[in-house]
Amino acid sequence: MKKNIAITVLLILVIAGALTGCTSNVGASSSWPGLAVGDNLAVVSYGYQLYALNIQNGSKTWVFPAEQNSKVIFYAPVEFAENAVIAGDYANHLYAVNTSNGLLKWQFDGAKSRYVASAFYKNGYTYAPNADKKLYVLDQNGILQWVFETAGANWSKPVADDQYLYLASMDHHVYALNLTYAVSDLTADEDGTKNVVAEPVWETDLGTAIVSDPLLADGFLYVGTIDGKMFKINAGTGEIAWKYEGETKIKSIWTKPVILDGAVFFATEDGNIYALDVETGTPVWNAPISTGSQIVASGVIINGTIGFGTLAGNLVIVDKNQTTSPSISREGAIYSTPIYKDGKLYLMMVNGEKLVYALDENGREFWSFSTENK
Amino acid sequence: MWDSLIIKPFINTLLLIYNLTGENFGIAIIVFTILVKLITHPLIARQIKSSAALQDLQKDEEYLEMQKKYKNDKERLAQAQMDLYKKKGIKPFASCLPTLLQFPIIIGLYQSIIQTMGTAPLQVFNLVSKIGMGMANFFSFIPGVKNPFTLIPLNNNFLWMDLSQPDRVYIPGISFGIPVLAIFVVITSIIQNKLINPSGGDPQANQATGMMNIYMPLLMGWFAYSLSSGLALYFAISNVLSLLQYAALGRVKIKDLFKKKAVPTKKPSA
Numbered sequence: 051m052k053k054n055i056a057i058t059v060l061l062i063l064v065i066a067g068a069l070t071g072c073t074s075n076v077g078a079s080s081s082w083p084g085l086a087v088g089d090n091l092a093v094v095s096y097g098y099q100l101y102a103l104n105i106q107n108g109s110k111t112w113v114f115p116a117e118q119n120s121k122v123i124f125y126a127p128v129e130f131a132e133n134a135v136i137a138g139d140y141a142n143h144l145y146a147v148n149t150s151n152g153l154l155k156w157q158f159d160g161a162k163s164r165y166v167a168s169a170f171y172k173n174g175y176t177y178a179p180n181a182d183k184k185l186y187v188l189d190q191n192g193i194l195q196w197v198f199e200t201a202g203a204n205w206s207k208p209v210a211d212d213q214y215l216y217l218a219s220m221d222h223h224v225y226a227l228n229l230t231y232a233v234s235d236l237t238a239d240e241d242g243t244k245n246v247v248a249e250p251v252w253e254t255d256l257g258t259a260i261v262s263d264p265l266l267a268d269g270f271l272y273v274g275t276i277d278g279k280m281f282k283i284n285a286g287t288g289e290i291a292w293k294y295e296g297e298t299k300i301k302s303i304w305t306k307p308v309i310l311d312g313a314v315f316f317a318t319e320d321g322n323i324y325a326l327d328v329e330t331g332t333p334v335w336n337a338p339i340s341t342g343s344q345i346v347a348s349g350v351i352i353n354g355t356i357g358f359g360t361l362a363g364n365l366v367i368v369d370k371n372q373t374t375s376p377s378i379s380r381e382g383a384i385y386s387t388p389i390y391k392d393g394k395l396y397l398m399m400v401n402g403e404k405l406v407y408a409l410d411e412n413g414r415e416f417w418s419f420s421t422e423n424k
Numbered sequence: 425m426w427d428s429l430i431i432k433p434f435i436n437t438l439l440l441i442y443n444l445t446g447e448n449f450g451i452a453i454i455v456f457t458i459l460v461k462l463i464t465h466p467l468i469a470r471q472i473k474s475s476a477a478l479q480d481l482q483k484d485e486e487y488l489e490m491q492k493k494y495k496n497d498k499e500r501l502a503q504a505q506m507d508l509y510k511k512k513g514i515k516p517f518a519s520c521l522p523t524l525l526q527f528p529i530i531i532g533l534y535q536s537i538i539q540t541m542g543t544a545p546l547q548v549f550n551l552v553s554k555i556g557m558g559m560a561n562f563f564s565f566i567p568g569v570k571n572p573f574t575l576i577p578l579n580n581n582f583l584w585m586d587l588s589q590p591d592r593v594y595i596p597g598i599s600f601g602i603p604v605l606a607i608f609v610v611i612t613s614i615i616q617n618k619l620i621n622p623s624g625g626d627p628q629a630n631q632a633t634g635m636m637n638i639y640m641p642l643l644m645g646w647f648a649y650s651l652s653s654g655l656a657l658y659f660a661i662s663n664v665l666s667l668l669q670y671a672a673l674g675r676v677k678i679k680d681l682f683k684k685k686a687v688p689t690k691k692p693s694a
Contacts, residue, residue, distance in 0.1 A: 080544040125545075140544075166545060181543070203577060205545065220577050258573045261548065276552060277573035299561075302552045302573070319553055346549060 081166065082346070082385030084127030085398045085406065086135070091149060092389075092396055093135055094406055094419070095124035100137055101421065102152060105394065108408060108417030112152025114145070127386070129207075131171040132190070136178070138165020144178050146192055156192030167263070168207040170215070172229065177215055179204030185217055185227075196231050197239065198247040202259065209266040211285065214251055218260040218273055224283060225250040252288035256281055263306040263348070265314075272314055274303030280316060280324075282331060292331030300324075306348035306387070308356055311370040317345035317358045323368055334370060341366045348387040352395060352411055359384025363399065378413035380404070430528060432554050434536035439555070439572045442540075447575065450582025453537060453654060457661045460533055461669065472673050477514045484508075534655065541580060541654045543588045548576065580654070587654035605656040606648035612663035613641035619667065619676045 083096035091111060094101040098118040102111040114137070115122065121141050128135035134146045134155050142163060146155040163182035170177040174190040181203040187195045202221030209216050214226040227250050237248045258277040265272040270291060271283040278300035282291040301320040308315045313325040313334050322338035323345075343362035350357045355375060357365040361383040367375040378395070382402020389396040394416060397407045404418040434456075441459075442452035461468075481487050487508060494501035509516055542548045555572050564571065580587040585605070592601025617637040644663075648656035670676045 080542075080546040082546065164544075203543075222574070258571075259576050261545070275573075276576055277571060304549065319549065344553070 081125035081140075082400055083398055083405070084125055084168070085386050085389060085396060086127040086130060086168070087389045087391050087396055088130040088135075088149070091135075092406065092408075093128045093137075094398070095127055095137060096405065096421065097124065098122060100124055100128065100135070100147065100152075101419070102135075102149070103406065103419055105408070108406070108419045110419075114147045114152045114154070116152070126165050127168045129169045129171045129176070131176065132174075136169040136171055136176050138167075138169060138178060138180070140164040142180075142182075144169065144176075144186070144188070144192075146176075158186065158188055158192045158194065160194055161186060163203070166203070166205040170208040170210065172210050172215075175229070177208050177210070177217075179206065179208060179217060179219075181205065183221070194245060196236055196245045196247055198225070198227055198250070200225070205261045207263045209264055209271070211266060211269075214285065216264060216266060216271055216285065218262075218264045220259040220261065222258055222260070222275075223253045223255055224260070224264065224271065224273055224288070226252045226285070226288060254283055254288040254290065261302075262304050265307045265309065267309050272307040272309070274305065274307060274316055276302045278302055278318055280307065280314065280326065280331070282314075282328075294324075294326055294331045294333075296324075304346045305358070308349040308351060310351055310354070310356055313370050315349050315356050315368075317341075317349065319344055319346070321345050321360060323349075323358055323366070325368075325370060325372075335372050339366070339368055339372060339374065346385050350388040350390050350395070352390045357388060357390075357395075359386075359388050359397065361385070363402065365395075365397065378409065380407055426532075427554065430532035431536055431539065432556060434532050435540050435551065435554050436556060436572070438536055438540050439575060440566075440569070442578060443569050443572070443575060447579050448582060449541065449578050449580050449587055449654065450585070450657060453587075453657050454661050456533070456537075457658055458665065460529060461662070461665045464529060465669065468669060469673060472670065472675055474515065476675060477512070478516060481508070481512065481514065484512075534658070537654055537658055538652070540578065541588045541652060543577070543580070552576065582654075582657070585653040585657070587657065588652050590650060591648075591653035591656055603649045605653055605660055606645050609648040609656055609659045609663065610641045610645035612660060612667070613644045616663050616667055617641060619670065 083094060086093050087105065090105060092103045092105050094103065098120060100114040103109065104111050123140040124137060125140065126138050128137045131146065133149055135149055136144065136146055138144045142159065142161045144158040144161065144165060148155050161180040161182050163180055165178065166181055167179045176188045178186045178188065180186060183200050183203060185198040185204060189195055200219040200221045202219050204217065204219050206218040210229060215229055217225045217227065227247060231247060233244055236244045237246045238244050239246050256273065256275050258275045260273055260275055262274045266285060269285050271285050273281045273283060278295065280294045280303065284291055301318040303316055303318055305317045309328060312328050314328055315323065315325050317323045321341040321343045323341065324338045325334040326332065327334055341358065341360050343360035345358055345360055347359040352367065355367045355369045357367045359365050363382050363384060364377040364379045365384065365388060366377050380397060380399050380402055382399030384397065385400050386398040395409045395411065397409060399405060404420045406419040408416040438452055438456050441455050442449055445451040445455055490501065490504045494504060539547065539551050542551050584593060585591050591603055591605040593604050594601050617640060644659055648659050667676065
């Protein structure tokens, strides 16, 4: 009798384990940590808190929120604003946190989904893309000014010049919007409030979803798509200047393009690094550089070379002549875009011994940080 | 290995069905579940046949007699049972093997649905890396079928549900959401277990079956309540199809639904 009961219980546990252990809840958060570096602070967005680190020695300056809250999960890199960082979480909240003490300045709860991408800050306005198919624009007190609705989730950080704001969306389109709108230019939302932008300045259909951040340089946008195409778009008109899709189909692009020495560099999900001529979009190299490991993180310019972090934990360093320098490696996977600022290279590792490393160009360590650090 | 053999083909098939059925992931889940049930039907039919034979054997006079005769000698009883199985042409493990073969398919189906519904960066990254270029080229040969990359992100709205989120129906005046699909899963699981695993003559087996009939529906209900509604939809459709499958094979007796389980009684020791 006892044997039968034990077998029954065991069977139930095996089924439960197989269904839950082998898989994950789709509703649960699932992304990689974000890193942003300002003048004095490096801010890590990872899990239940933001960690602000002193860039001189890696010591923890503050955490936000002060007490962990399992309902609040951060992944998107913060955006540095005036005396504040703007941070969106996976529980639909957007926060402005005082950089000097980690205290909340304002909070916006109007979104209906998670903030996957970083917000963009310019001239006192916060432009916050959300997975609920909207871009929220707030003033310096966190008061909603206007909203732009897309047909898909927004996972890319917007960019702007002095004229327009550019938003790349998972609805396959790149949009140009004015930086500000008068109320008279807006239409009513579902509650009757006049705060919705009726028409973008221009929109361009790229055919598939865009999950990487666009690059804006010299009046052109460079945008990679999930089916592995790279586009150069005239920022004034939205016209496609050139499109690169390779002779054979290339894998999806998750990296923001980087321009160096007249070439656009980007990597694909399967670990290949490409360099295209900025003017013509033709490949600079006969064949891409294969790193042998998947790449999600965008490239970082380090003294005339570009480093691409791989999921194998290597920062593969290349230049336009396809010369590769010795890689910088640490334990773990590089999902987050590395940052090079004032002679320090910041590397964020997932599943490694440490979470953040501050290194010199040769990989020598200034300091490191893990969330267990006191 | 697991990804190449099970997950990638399943995900690409799901995407193809999604493409062919008007880009609705709810319909794609239903069609895919039906497809998998049809493919695994011969295995299930064999399993049903074997377990029916074992159930019928429990009422066999020869079997009952041997239970009495060797009740104090487990070894002799086991030997006698094996001889009887041989005599009647019953293969006791024939009912386990199809179940074992189905198990990876069920888990693979479950994982594929989870991964295809991905709504966070890591999930979409994993999904995209599983879309084969070969499959993308294959898609291009079918008239009216789009490049699978253009389908991402998938349309997760089906009826009242966002399939990537747990199912809740909010009714004015009620402060909490009602998990309609989870309730449906519990009810269909109870019906399924009652009809498919009716109580037999063996009190020990009855107790084990009774426990399964209580805990399995609750467990499935908990999954349907807490996980995404796309999975709850899969559980619900799977339950309904299993019932239809058993009914088609003549193994569903409605009277079993209302039959009270025999309560095992202890006989006074001699």
